[in-house]
Amino acid sequence: MKISWFRRQQYVQVKLDQRGEQGALWVKCAGCGDLVFRERVREKHGVCPRCGAYFFLTAQERISLLVDEDSFVDVSRPIVAADPLGFTDCRPYLERLKEAQDRTGLPNETVVGRARMGNTPVVLAVTDFRFIGGSMGSVMGEQLSCAMDIAAQELSPFVLVSSTGGARMQEGIFSLMQMVKTAAARRDLERACVPFVSVMTYPTTGGVFASIASLGDVAIAEKGALIGFAGRRVIEQTTGERLPSDFQTEAFAFDHGIVDRVVERTKLREELIRVLSFFPVGRSP
Amino acid sequence: MTIEDLIAELQNKLAELRKFARENGRDVSAEIAELEEKVARISWGPRAWEQVKLARHPSRPTTLDYLDLLMDDFYELHGDRLYGDDKAIVGGLAKFEGRTVAVVGHQKGRNPAENHACRYGMAGPAGYRKAARIMGLGDRFGLPIITFIDTPGAYPGIEAEERNIGGAIADSIYNMLRLRTPVVVAVIGEGGSGGALAIGVGDRVLMLENAYYSVISPEGCAAILWGDRGRAPEAAAALRLTAPDLLDLGVIDEVVQEPAGGAHTAPKAAARNLREALLRHLDELRAVVPGELVNQRRRRFRGMGICEGAVETMRLRNGE
The missing domain is CATH 1.10.287 (Helix Hairpins)
Structure with missing residues (x-):
């Protein structure tokens, strides 16, 4: 992940090992500090039953939050990250990938599928932050592009829910080029006159924010989201400026005209159903 | 050791x-x-x-230096028509070998005062919106477009974020995918991340021999992955950001030779090589029908990336 993210009150981070332990009955909420019943958090779609703070959602949890029950059909392509540069920092990239796969049980960070929302067919793409910061390399670029192809061909609205730190540095220039690749696929959606709703959650930053996530017909920020291009530290170090307390929050994005609406997690599904109902789909331009 | x-x-x-x-x-x-x-x-x-x-050499020729050396005339245009005029991006109309072209490039400045005014080529939203405006002009009048990349990256500042630098970069990329006229990109110095790519969506991408082009600065990469900015030399090697590397990886089309010691030792010689390459590529592109150019450009970038298990869809360049 390129852009560092930071913990905020509203959106709490659950330690990954806690998530991983299927047996653990209780999790600690970093918002209120209370131990809360794990199953209860899951039922509430990752919202703390005590204080309302948001836990990270896995891609799977995000999908079940949004789609009509049992309507999701995974159409992700069977691809995994390659290591085109033979990249090694303190650890080889392939080792990091393997670890992320073992830890999350996912082959890669992107899940795409056909689904229904309020009975409207959609193509939904979700990124999973647990997998190397949900960062965009060649795999995400390809998955999102193929998802947009399907949406354009089938005239189904495209919904992207981002949770990503930005570009995947370990894939070097190829990860940078995914910004153009996804934008190119987005052109086909435009040609087919298919609506694209971009949902930005915590965090939507760096190269994904500066490409596909910013190219929606409608931009919705989940409450508690972190939205921006450059990381806080980089800005502070480069400019010496003191950052406002609401910097790059969903409220900041809304106030500066970067998103259309800010929506609470529990209302996100009905919000998407409603906004999609306004769009004629597949009219020739 | x-x-x-x-x-x-x-x-x-x-x-x-x-x-x-x-x-x-x-x-x-x-x-x-x-x-x-x-x-x-x-x-x-x-x-x-x-x-x-x-x-990054302080006396390395800048975009304006190359415009002086390459163009018979350059008529600079200013402002994004929305908010301001970002000096980190220069552009306008120019005469290149007898033909009018639209040109856009990052400008770092040629002395400390200019460096400061241009923020070393770190453009903000107004810069990218000005770039889009000038490229749009080229598109409307059927003029070939030449861009010069030379930036450490987009400007990281509060105001840049307030004015949606991320959206400005995304829009600029998207805009370049629609241009119906030939677009040739030359990376002349630093190709820093999204701020470089925003004006880098070309039918041809050339790189000067000693330029670099990378998803992140070596220092930034070293800080995040090694936890130490001092490991930047290792990060630079790992990122494979040099012109020969990128030619190997199939991301650029040509490496333009520089005089021994680098472009700053003999700017005229560097400009001569660049002129020859630009002309050659523009001539080739002139033969392509305008609508087909857009398709080719889209396919070129659509095909970029390497994954495991999906070789057939990868690296489709120009519809091969």
Whole structure:
């Protein structure tokens, strides 16, 4: 992940090992500090039953939050990250990938599928932050592009829910080029006159924010989201400026005209159903 | 131990191994190949870093220098028509070999006062919106477009974020995918991340020999992955950001030779080579029907990326 993210009150981070332990009955909420019943958090779609703070959602949890029950059909392509540069920092990239796969049980960070929302067919793409910061390399670029192809061909609205730190540095220039690749696929959606709703959650930053996530017909920020291009530290170090307390929050994005609406997690599904109902789909331009 | 010491040590080992093989008649070619590869890998570090330093050399020719040297006339246009005029991006109409072209490039400045005014080529939203405006002008009048990339990255500042720098970069990329006229991109110095790519969506992408182009600065990469900005030389090597690397990876089309010692030692010679390459590519592109150019450009970038298990869809360049 390129852009560092930071913990905020509203959106709490659950330690990954806690998530991983299927047996653990209780999790600690970093918002209120209370131990809360794990199953209860899951039922509430990752919202703390005590204080309302948001836990990270896995891609799977995000999908079940949004789609009509049992309507999701995974159409992700069977691809995994390659290591085109033979990249090694303190650890080889392939080792990091393997670890992320073992830890999350996912082959890669992107899940795409056909689904229904309020009975409207959609193509939904979700990124999973647990997998190397949900960062965009060649795999995400390809998955999102193929998802947009399907949406354009089938005239189904495209919904992207981002949770990503930005570009995947370990894939070097190829990860940078995914910004153009996804934008190119987005052109086909435009040609087919298919609506694209971009949902930005915590965090939507760096190269994904500066490409596909910013190219929606409608931009919705989940409450508690972190939205921006450059990381806080980089800005502070480069400019010496003191950052406002609401910097790059969903409220900041809304106030500066970067998103259309800010929506609470529990209302996100009905919000998407409603906004999609306004769009004629597949009219020739 | 420095990298140079390490290389020397490995070279010694190699020599011993070869001697051993000769004297004992044993086949140690596998071991030798392994060592040679290691030496090559390690010695690439300092070389990549040297190139990054050359790309950032304070007297390296800037976009305006090349415009002076390449164009018969340059009529600069200012402002994004929305908010301001970002001096980190220059652009306008120019006459190149008797034809009008639209030009856009990052401008770093040629002295400390200019560097400051141009923020070393770190453009903000107004810069990218000005760039889009000028490229739009080229599109409307059927003019070929030439862009010059030379930036450490987009400007990281509060105001840039307030005015949606991320959206401005995304829009600029998207805009370039629609241009119906030929677009040739030249990376002349630093190709820093999204701020470079925003004006880098071309039918042809050329790079000067000592330029670099990367998803993140070597320092930024080193800080995040190594936890130490001082490891930037290693990050520079790992990122494969030099012009020959990127040609190997199929991301750029041509490396434009610089005079020995770098473009700053003989700017006219560097400009001559660049002129020849630009002309050649523009001529080739002139033969393509305008609508087809957009399709080719889209396919070119659509095909970029390498994954496992999906070779057939990868690296589709120009619809091959």
